[in-house]
Amino acid sequence: MSAASSSYRRALAPREWWAHVLAVVLVASAGLLGWWQLEAWQERRAAEAADLTELAPVPLADAFGPDEAFPERALGRPVEITGTWLPAETFLVAAPGATTWVVTPFVDRETGSVLPVVRGALAGDAVRPPAPEGDATLVARLQPSDATVPIPEVAQEVDGDLYSGYAVALAGQPGTEGLTEADVEQLPSPSRFTALRNLLYAIEWWVFGLFAAFIWWRHVRDVAAVPETDPETDPETDPETDPPADEPTEEGAAEDAVPSEP
Numbered sequence: 568m569s570a571a572s573s574s575y576r577r578a579l580a581p582r583e584w585w586a587h588v589l590a591v592v593l594v595a596s597a598g599l600l601g602w603w604q605l606e607a608w609q610e611r612r613a614a615e616a617a618d619l620t621e622l623a624p625v626p627l628a629d630a631f632g633p634d635e636a637f638p639e640r641a642l643g644r645p646v647e648i649t650g651t652w653l654p655a656e657t658f659l660v661a662a663p664g665a666t667t668w669v670v671t672p673f674v675d676r677e678t679g680s681v682l683p684v685v686r687g688a689l690a691g692d693a694v695r696p697p698a699p700e701g702d703a704t705l706v707a708r709l710q711p712s713d714a715t716v717p718i719p720e721v722a723q724e725v726d727g728d729l730y731s732g733y734a735v736a737l738a739g740q741p742g743t744e745g746l747t748e749a750d751v752e753q754l755p756s757p758s759r760f761t762a763l764r765n766l767l768y769a770i771e772w773w774v775f776g777l778f779a780a781f782i783w784w785r786h787v788r789d790v791a792a793v794p795e796t797d798p799e800t801d802p803e804t805d806p807e808t809d810p811p812a813d814e815p816t817e818e819g820a821a822e823d824a825v826p827s828e829p
Contacts, residue, residue: 583790590783597776604769611765624706626677633680637711637732643751644709646734648684650676652742654698656725662688662715668749670716670733671698671742672725683721683733687746696745703741707734708751715752 624645631641653672662668666688673684684707689695711732712718722729738748 583787586783586786590779593779594776594783597772597779601769601772601776604765604772608763608765608769627675627682628677630709631730631732633675633678633728633730635731637709641709641732642711645706645737646709647704647706648673648675648682648734649702649704650674650682651702652699653681653725654700657698658721658724659689659695660715662749663752664750666749668715669695669746672721672727673703673734674727675730676702679728680730681725681727682730683716683718683725684742685716685733685735685749686742687736687738688749690747693745699742705736705740705742707736707740709734710751713752 622645624647627646627648630644630646631638651674653674657669657671660668660670668685668688670683670685672681674681684705686699709732710716716733718729718731718733721733735749735751736743
């Protein structure tokens, strides 16, 4: 048997099983606890992002202007808009979750620019309700141009100067009759310090797991490095080279054979 195989055999000896079991328990526990803290961090940030969409609405002009790139501060923000519907410009878009959104452009009275408004979603095979007409004031959440409602493509179909984003009307607002409320796709970013403690706890648990794995590896290496004693070749225990203490040696026997002088 090679020295490497012998070392490997010693590391897996039954007397070393306690170390392997302990290492598995510590590393697995640290990994699970770290993952739990990471999920708590993500859930708390998502909850704060959702809360930001429930703030009191502000006038559209306070959120961003028609010639302004969509600002991060406006993401998901409820705004109050007053203007006029463009019912003839209504169109449908395929939204996430195999739903269909009904979008009707809305001319802002203050700026004269057009803001596409998602009035709601069609439930199943529901018939699209007629588009609203005339003036209205409604509350909706702002969203930037994205794959669902790409403003550059909408600009090719709608006359007028368009905002760089669109809005998703809240349930119960004018023009939402016969539709279910559409979910906003992008939520505002929570503070970078939100639930930071949970994230740090997750990192701390994973570092502890790595440390436990390192200690286990060092223990296995130390066990494997200990030389194995073979009683058949150990000179200290070899009966051929270490005669029993009660048997006389040849030199002692010769001395005993010499007669003593009178």
